[in-house]
Amino acid sequence: MNCGELLIIGGAEDKCLEGEVLNKFVQLALRHSDGGIGILPTASEIPEEMSKQYIKIFRALGVDRVEVIKLDSREDAENPLICEQLKSLSALFITGGNQSRLSEQIGQSKFHQALSKAWHQGMVIAGTSAGASIIGKHMIVAADTMLNDDKLKVEIGIGFGFLDGLLIDQHFSQRGRFDRLLSAIAVNKELLGIGIDENTAILVKDGLFEVFGQHEVLVLDGSKSDYIHVTASDNGSEELTLTGFCLHALTRGYRFDLVTRKLLMKKGIQP
Amino acid sequence: MNCGELLIIGGAEDKCLEGEVLNKFVQLALRHSDGGIGILPTASEIPEEMSKQYIKIFRALGVDRVEVIKLDSREDAENPLICEQLKSLSALFITGGNQSRLSEQIGQSKFHQALSKAWHQGMVIAGTSAGASIIGKHMIVAADTMLNDDKLKVEIGIGFGFLDGLLIDQHFSQRGRFDRLLSAIAVNKELLGIGIDENTAILVKDGLFEVFGQHEVLVLDGSKSDYIHVTASDNGSEELTLTGFCLHALTRGYRFDLVTRKLLMKKGIQP
Numbered sequence: 001m002n003c004g005e006l007l008i009i010g011g012a013e014d015k016c017l018e019g020e021v022l023n024k025f026v027q028l029a030l031r032h033s034d035g036g037i038g039i040l041p042t043a044s045e046i047p048e049e050m051s052k053q054y055i056k057i058f059r060a061l062g063v064d065r066v067e068v069i070k071l072d073s074r075e076d077a078e079n080p081l082i083c084e085q086l087k088s089l090s091a092l093f094i095t096g097g098n099q100s101r102l103s104e105q106i107g108q109s110k111f112h113q114a115l116s117k118a119w120h121q122g123m124v125i126a127g128t129s130a131g132a133s134i135i136g137k138h139m140i141v142a143a144d145t146m147l148n149d150d151k152l153k154v155e156i157g158i159g160f161g162f163l164d165g166l167l168i169d170q171h172f173s174q175r176g177r178f179d180r181l182l183s184a185i186a187v188n189k190e191l192l193g194i195g196i197d198e199n200t201a202i203l204v205k206d207g208l209f210e211v212f213g214q215h216e217v218l219v220l221d222g223s224k225s226d227y228i229h230v231t232a233s234d235n236g237s238e239e240l241t242l243t244g245f246c247l248h249a250l251t252r253g254y255r256f257d258l259v260t261r262k263l264l265m266k267k268g269i270q271p
Numbered sequence: 272m273n274c275g276e277l278l279i280i281g282g283a284e285d286k287c288l289e290g291e292v293l294n295k296f297v298q299l300a301l302r303h304s305d306g307g308i309g310i311l312p313t314a315s316e317i318p319e320e321m322s323k324q325y326i327k328i329f330r331a332l333g334v335d336r337v338e339v340i341k342l343d344s345r346e347d348a349e350n351p352l353i354c355e356q357l358k359s360l361s362a363l364f365i366t367g368g369n370q371s372r373l374s375e376q377i378g379q380s381k382f383h384q385a386l387s388k389a390w391h392q393g394m395v396i397a398g399t400s401a402g403a404s405i406i407g408k409h410m411i412v413a414a415d416t417m418l419n420d421d422k423l424k425v426e427i428g429i430g431f432g433f434l435d436g437l438l439i440d441q442h443f444s445q446r447g448r449f450d451r452l453l454s455a456i457a458v459n460k461e462l463l464g465i466g467i468d469e470n471t472a473i474l475v476k477d478g479l480f481e482v483f484g485q486h487e488v489l490v491l492d493g494s495k496s497d498y499i500h501v502t503a504s505d506n507g508s509e510e511l512t513l514t515g516f517c518l519h520a521l522t523r524g525y526r527f528d529l530v531t532r533k534l535l536m537k538k539g540i541q542p
Contacts (some may be wrong), residue, residue: 173450175447176448176449176450179449182518214510215504215510216511229522233485233486233522239522240520241487242518242520243534246516247513247515247516247518248513249511251504251512254512
């Protein structure tokens with residue numbers, strides 16, 4: 001069987017009945033089997049409140065079985081009973097919070113292995129905000145770029161590894177995160193940077209992604225750059241000199257070929 | 272005689288004795304003649320306080336004659352006596368504030384003509400923040416992009432026109448302005464977008480610019496894009512779909528060829 005779809009959401013997705021992004025997730029989850037949806041709120045410091053709102057919206061959208069995976073420690077992540085929970089699910093929703101909590105508690109654990117296996121067997125995985133970042137092999141873990149004189153050094157951490165070669169960032173326009181994505185790609189130019197706005201998502205399947213939701217997705221490609229140089233400024237902030245980075249932006253319905261790194265038109269639209 | 276240099280500063284330049292950007296300005300001003308430096312504080316709502324701090328630093332840097340051009344209305348801008356003031360100056364410094372005040376009070380006035388003539392005869396012109404934006408033929412006049420769900424529509428206004436084909440933005444990284452520059456260039460793709468960080472400047476002369484100061488200058492080139500499409504999202508914000516924008520970033524000492532739109536290496540550095 002093929003790997004399941006990955007729905008990677010830029011955070012703050014609309015939780016009303018008409019919300020396009022969560023409707024897409026439920027549609028994918030229900031299509032595949034009669035298994036339920038699991039909610040993984042481990043990234044959050046308020047996992048119960050976080051879970052409740054998703055239970056409510058998923059049920060309202062017609063999902064009979066919604067269950068929460070209570071995984072709040074490294075011990076939980078090694079617990080076979082919790083891993084077992086994944087077997088009866090058709091889809092998993094990873095909530096927002098702090099992506100470092102996900103990597104610290106779950107990375108390289110039995111639960112991580114079980115999740116990877118379930119995904120390889122067709123489980124749909126969605127993640128929003130921190131849950132979006134964790135889906136890649138690499139992720140940005142630094143605190144937000146401060147909008148002051150000190151431009152923070154961006155730190156790269158290890159995610160769940162369901163997508164290789166991409167570096168996801170979320171809340172992208174809304175939190176002014178272009179700088180931090182550019183900095184991250186400048187020192188990892190083999191990675192393709194993907195900045196996803198709030199209430200916006202990419203659906204990844206078969207080497208392509210398609211955009212859903214309200215705003216934009218920005219794609220930053222440094223692979224053809226012939227010069228990248230990072231210097232420290234007088235106060236220690238990192239400053240970039242670089243040439244020839246390529247930038248694309250996509251909205252709802254447009255697709256992007258992750259192999260050729262080219263935007264694909266919507267049906268009926270010619271470039 | 273050739274046009275004077277343009278020193279375009281991203282705002283918040285260091286005003287201590289060692290500040291690289293203002294030192295560069297003074298050096299250019301003193302090199303050309305024994306004329307003084309004029310300060311044009313029209314963009315500011317506190318022109319006197321604004322002028323005082325520049326008088327202090329320019330004097331400390333060795334300029335004997337520093338004078339303020341008190342121009343606070345359309346009437347002032349048509350006053351021949353105020354226009355006359357420009358004749359004895361070797362350099363003009365345009366302060367920050369609101370660029371719309373500069374265009375409303377000075378645009379297409381006698382003072383504007385006199386300034387243009389003085390520049391064509393070799394006057395050095397520096398502008399910081401609003402004073403940087405006004406230097407181009409086109410400028411961004413919208414309020415700041417709000418870092419919330421509503422991404423503002425960017426408005427383009429008319430500047431003093433000393434640079435054609437460029438669109439300057441300032442306080443660039445520090446205020447997270449990448450989005451607004453990208454939006455502006457998407458609908459004006461013949462313009463080259465230049466985003467200048469705080470305490471950082473470009474010195475424009477003979478179809479090139481060189482970077483001075485602490486942080487980065489970002490160059491955004493949409494001229495080779497083969498698809499740009501702007502849509503309105505559900506709440507009216509503008510959303511972009513576009514391909515193949517080219518991005519460069521430069522730090523102190525690097526230069527950019529405005530004709531070929533290519534970064535030039537520093538001496539001794541090979542790409």
